[in-house]
Amino acid sequence: MRWIGFLGALWMSLANTASSQTLVWTGETAPNVDSLCQRFQELYVQIREEAIEPDSARYQFRQIMQSLRSRFQSAESFRLDSARRDSLVRHFGYFVFPLRNYSPDAIGGSRGNGYHSAGFDLFDYRVRCSHPAQDIFIKDRNQDCLEDQSDQPVDVLSMTNGVVLSIKTDWKPGQEYRGGNWVWVYDPLLDGLFYYAHNNAVLVRPGQWVQAGDKLAEVGRTGYNAYKTRSPTHLHLMYLQLQPDGLPKPYNTYRWLLGAKEL
Numbered sequence: 076m077r078w079i080g081f082l083g084a085l086w087m088s089l090a091n092t093a094s095s096q097t098l099v100w101t102g103e104t105a106p107n108v109d110s111l112c113q114r115f116q117e118l119y120v121q122i123r124e125e126a127i128e129p130d131s132a133r134y135q136f137r138q139i140m141q142s143l144r145s146r147f148q149s150a151e152s153f154r155l156d157s158a159r160r161d162s163l164v165r166h167f168g169y170f171v172f173p174l175r176n177y178s179p180d181a182i183g184g185s186r187g188n189g190y191h192s193a194g195f196d197l198f199d200y201r202v203r204c205s206h207p208a209q210d211i212f213i214k215d216r217n218q219d220c221l222e223d224q225s226d227q228p229v230d231v232l233s234m235t236n237g238v239v240l241s242i243k244t245d246w247k248p249g250q251e252y253r254g255g256n257w258v259w260v261y262d263p264l265l266d267g268l269f270y271y272a273h274n275n276a277v278l279v280r281p282g283q284w285v286q287a288g289d290k291l292a293e294v295g296r297t298g299y300n301a302y303k304t305r306s307p308t309h310l311h312l313m314y315l316q317l318q319p320d321g322l323p324k325p326y327n328t329y330r331w332l333l334g335a336k337e338l
């Protein structure tokens with residue numbers, strides 16, 4: 076039943092942006108979303124464990140993304156080209172800032188310069204030089220994952236509406252995984268993937284529909300490097316824009332973060 080809610084929400088977003096757009100439900104023949112989430116989760120773990128060749132991972136990723144797309148959208152006009160996407164995000168207050176009670180001041184680096192996409196390859200875990208992401212830091216000098224003033228965890232909020240594709244919840248110190256406990260969310264309107272990493276508690280499940288501003292997780296220090304004392308407590312936020320062929324391309328979210336609604 077949750078998909079009915081989703082369609083309502085999606086329709087409202089569309090109606091706000093362009094009345095000529097139509098959404099066509101693809102019916103029961105398309106693979107169901109839960110099975111696509113499961114395939115994504117399995118593939119992502121295989122990539123992380125270097126248990127799959129990058130070319131084969133790339134092929135499977137495209138298949139999953141194209142099925143996911145077709146599950147959500149079939150009218151050709153639904154998919155936003157980059158100009159319409161930019162217009163949507165500029166004029167409609169589309170994004171929520173991903174940390175509750177925080178603002179863009181908490182973004183690491185200067186004017187978003189923590190973002191380096193050169194060399195990034197989602198499908199080859201051995202490539203380690205890039206950082207196609209923004210790190211957003213909380214005030215946690217004693218590194219207990221609680222905000223210094225409030226002594227409370229900091230909520231990680233979904234930046235947009237979307238479906239939770241994959242989570243990891245059982246990271247342990249010493250594990251190689253760099254992302255620690257992660258959450259992947261697919262936004263069908265932007266046709267892209269948000270990745271929220273280093274979380275402590277994760278509060279959503281694959282297949283779950285989330286609205287912009289919904290709590291996904293709490294900020295943590297999970298992940299091979301994030302756990303080390305030299306790393307201040309932060310959220311690692313990455314966005315991958317799907318290309319027409321279904322392959323991902325990193326995109327710098329800095330401007331989106333500057334214009335995001337703060338909760």
Ligand SMILES: [Zn+2]
Pocket residue numbers: 206208209210310311312
């Ligand atoms: Zn990072």
